[in-house]
Amino acid sequence: MDYKAILAFLNDGIELVLGYINSPSKRTYYLYLLSSLLLTLYVYVRTKRKESFVSFVLNRKVWLSRSACIDYGLIAFNSFFKLLLIAPFLLFGLKLAFNTNDFLLAQFGYASFSLSTTETLVLYTISLSILNDFMTYIVHWLYHKVPLLWEFHKIHHSATTMNPFTQYRLHPIELLINNMKGILVFGITTGVFDYLSEHQISKWTYLGVNVFSFIFYSWGANLRHSHVKLKYFNFLEYIFISPVQHQVHHSDNPEHYDKNLGSRLAIWDWLFGTLVRSRQVENVTFGLGQKDNKNYSSFMKNLWMPFQNIFKLFTKK
Numbered sequence: 088m089d090y091k092a093i094l095a096f097l098n099d100g101i102e103l104v105l106g107y108i109n110s111p112s113k114r115t116y117y118l119y120l121l122s123s124l125l126l127t128l129y130v131y132v133r134t135k136r137k138e139s140f141v142s143f144v145l146n147r148k149v150w151l152s153r154s155a156c157i158d159y160g161l162i163a164f165n166s167f168f169k170l171l172l173i174a175p176f177l178l179f180g181l182k183l184a185f186n187t188n189d190f191l192l193a194q195f196g197y198a199s200f201s202l203s204t205t206e207t208l209v210l211y212t213i214s215l216s217i218l219n220d221f222m223t224y225i226v227h228w229l230y231h232k233v234p235l236l237w238e239f240h241k242i243h244h245s246a247t248t249m250n251p252f253t254q255y256r257l258h259p260i261e262l263l264i265n266n267m268k269g270i271l272v273f274g275i276t277t278g279v280f281d282y283l284s285e286h287q288i289s290k291w292t293y294l295g296v297n298v299f300s301f302i303f304y305s306w307g308a309n310l311r312h313s314h315v316k317l318k319y320f321n322f323l324e325y326i327f328i329s330p331v332q333h334q335v336h337h338s339d340n341p342e343h344y345d346k347n348l349g350s351r352l353a354i355w356d357w358l359f360g361t362l363v364r365s366r367q368v369e370n371v372t373f374g375l376g377q378k379d380n381k382n383y384s385s386f387m388k389n390l391w392m393p394f395q396n397i398f399k400l401f402t403k404k
Contacts, residue, residue: 100167103170115251122305123309155250157246157256157385157389158253158256161257165255172263176270180270181274182274187279187282188281201284211276211280214276217352227350232345239264241383241392242258245383248314248373250313254311317330318365331365332347332364335368339372339374347362
């Protein structure tokens, strides 16, 4: 690799890092952060806090903590990891969609009907959003129940303070698994609708999905990983995961372990008995507990500890 290729790789990595702020596809896009700021103002006024609003939002113990610095470090590291290992997999999603369409044609022939452009847009968007959310719940459940996977997922739960960028506090192996899950759901769903709509899906893919993402990201998604206690109406928390409900998921209290595993929808937690609503919890302390927090107190420990712990799992008598 010559120096031009190295510079290009570094430039692409830096662009990915900056994309967390300037890309509308990212939860931490600056406009979504601004909408979260307005919701934070609502919480600030409603809770009648004594400190100034600026002090409440820009709390140094939150944004400049050791835990937060690990968040930022993992974002930078994972951006380059994506370039090396994840980017090539994106083409697999398109190939899977093509193969799914071909499989359906071979098994059933041409569909006896064809979805209209509007039907394709609406049904594809809803189907992809719900299926992806359900599979996210299943994978998340596995992270918590399978010891080997939990060791990698621990990195996300090792945060002792939370800010919006904690969303991306992931071990590279978990990042890889999450992307593979997303690619599989995208490929199969797109292939099915490509078959049902006579190849109308390509022109609507991103437009349709971004409508749901825009609503989700604009309505407090960034406050899920934060110190801001935004609750939804009690009945609504059976359907959608509120910021406080996700904060409960990060609690170091054993009573809250494996609860509120949903990403956007709370219905999966409600159906499978893992739901905890905001009104059921008063105070939450983030992290893995004092005993384990110290094992994840640096950037390198967060990268290395999963492998060390997995080695112990397999060598334990």
